[in-house]
Amino acid sequence: MGKLSAASIVERAIQIGDTEGIDAVTIRRLATDLGVTPMALYWHFKNKEQLLIGMADHLVANFAPKPADDRPWRLRLRELIEGLIHVLRAHPCARTVLEQIDKEDVPSYLAVWNEALGLTRAAGFADGESCLISKYLLQSAIAIADAPVHFRSGHTDEEIAEIVRVKRLSLESLPADTYPHLVRMADSMVNLPPGLYDSFGVDLILAGIESLAARRS
Amino acid sequence: MGKLSAASIVERAIQIGDTEGIDAVTIRRLATDLGVTPMALYWHFKNKEQLLIGMADHLVANFAPKPADDRPWRLRLRELIEGLIHVLRAHPCARTVLEQIDKEDVPSYLAVWNEALGLTRAAGFADGESCLISKYLLQSAIAIADAPVHFRSGHTDEEIAEIVRVKRLSLESLPADTYPHLVRMADSMVNLPPGLYDSFGVDLILAGIESLAARRS
DNA sequence: ACCTGAACACCGTTCAAGT
């Protein structure tokens, strides 16, 4: 049973994070799950921060940028962000993990960033602009991937209905004189047109980039 | 010295968070700072989560939306996001605090959201679109406010120069064959054109919204 | 190389009790 390895630790950590939240991902909990002493983990990771980085790297590594081709940059940028969103959405803990660390310490994240940087440069943006655009793009992907709970797998229809109901109620029971729009639109907030959530965020940021590109020339 | 109150606790917590990071904000640490027993804090906040919500509410409450007027919605939206960014940027811990909690539990955040919702609806977007746009807008404000360290107050020129140097070096010393663009643009990454950072993120998202508005009609 | 045992310095929180 020499199963303990950096990879097996990280996989178990992600599993715990996905199902019980990031706070449940603890050195000691991980150790007992893996049938080992807490200190055993310190052989594979210098400290907890490195473990979190390992988790992030593993998560993002599921996304492999397509090799360069000659399609226009807008298509390739869209493919990049949609691919990243798709990969991250498979793991509920993805956003929290990525938030807790410095993303520049995550090799697979740097790879995606490098790719985005190449594409924005190819789009004709200056260096400084490319840096910011690529940064915001990846940031947005992470935020968009972290969809409301009823867009995720692993819930029955009844559970989703109940979550939506509770959430709408909590919005509707807000004081209507201080939050008039929020209260009035409570229903729209929880019952978004199907498909809108997935595409809208991507459309928004890509339209922004496109518009900056047009303004520049 | 009956100085202990929810407000004084929250203020001290923000102070600690700003200077030493959110992990230093601890019930016990707070208690000793305030010259009181840890359990005293539980009279004012049910638990640590409520304390974090209190911090977030206090931070965002520094932003007061301007009363409605008849200027075009693009101007008012821009003013909203720029104002929020300005207020949040005064506190280094703002982003981390807001990340750790459910923003729908933060009254002052709901007030800003309500305002944004009113403006996007006034812009002519449908209910569902308004919900998503306002959500992304506030999200972006938080992300943009969390600027790289050298855009913040409280650092000498020497400190900033050193931080920039180290960061550039760490980018430049990445393997150039796997991250060619990152390595080549390391300098641009840390030495952004002055003023670009502040405006670019806002321009990007507002251009996106504008473009969606145009497409719709 | 890989893991264990014991110990240290922390956490958040409950519950009964004080004033």
Added chain:
DNA sequence: ACCTGAACACCGTTCAAGT
């Protein structure tokens, strides 16, 4: 109403030691 004391069940991490 507001705060304390003692206790509980956790954390991450170090360091020396085992195989």
